[in-house]
Amino acid sequence: MRKVAIIIAALAFSLSSYASANLLTNGSFELTGEAGHLTGWTKDYNDNIAAVQDNPQSGSWNARNYNDGGYYQDVAIAAGETYQATGYAYIPAGTGGSPWGTFIGLKFLRSNGSTAAEYQINMENMARDIYNLADTGMVIAPLDAVTARVRFGTWALDPWDPVSPTDFDNFSLVAVPEPTSLMLLGLGLFGIIGFAAKKKK
Numbered sequence: 001m002r003k004v005a006i007i008i009a010a011l012a013f014s015l016s017s018y019a020s021a022n023l024l025t026n027g028s029f030e031l032t033g034e035a036g037h038l039t040g041w042t043k044d045y046n047d048n049i050a051a052v053q054d055n056p057q058s059g060s061w062n063a064r065n066y067n068d069g070g071y072y073q074d075v076a077i078a079a080g081e082t083y084q085a086t087g088y089a090y091i092p093a094g095t096g097g098s099p100w101g102t103f104i105g106l107k108f109l110r111s112n113g114s115t116a117a118e119y120q121i122n123m124e125n126m127a128r129d130i131y132n133l134a135d136t137g138m139v140i141a142p143l144d145a146v147t148a149r150v151r152f153g154t155w156a157l158d159p160w161d162p163v164s165p166t167d168f169d170n171f172s173l174v175a176v177p178e179p180t181s182l183m184l185l186g187l188g189l190f191g192i193i194g195f196a197a198k199k200k201k
């Protein structure tokens with residue numbers, strides 16, 4: 001019976017990690033590497049984002065945008081599967097010119113780099129001086145998509161500048177298990193329990 005308990009515990013653990021594993025590298029900006037605390041992220045446009053220790057949502061580090069600029073991270077995904085991207089942005093009180101915007105987004109890309117689907121959460125009208133959550137909800141990767149691109153940044157249209165600085169932290173991209181695969185895993189667990197109970201008799 002003890003063996004079975006271990007197997008069930010292992011299955012439950014793998015199930016919970018499957019449901020919640022963050023596919024992003026360094027989504028919290030706490031890791032350091034060849035690109036400092038922005039390791040894992042790639043510049044999208046402009047040179048105004050740095051990792052700082054001034055205003056983390058958690059941990060010690062966050063990404064800070066000093067004017068306008070964007071970063072992204074690409075992750076290989078499975079077409080047709082369900083994903084969910086989340087992240088947090090902090091816009092201080094103050095006036096920026098208009099038009100400008102702060103966003104957190106998710107793109108699904110084809111193998112040739114073209115966009116198959118795009119989700120963008122615009123955050124400039126959310127509450128100031130707090131971290132606000134951006135959540136794509138559960139979205140299905142198009143059948144011709146091979147990559148998920150998680151993006152964040154602030155854009156401005158010359159001569160207007162955004163409210164500055166804008167802080168970002170705690171990005172996550174997770175694969176959401178389908179109800180059918182969850183059900184199969186559950187049935188597997190019941191099967192093991194049933195087998196163990198029968199064996200004990």
Ligand SMILES: [Ca+2]
Binds near residue numbers: 059062170
């Ligand atoms: Ca952090």
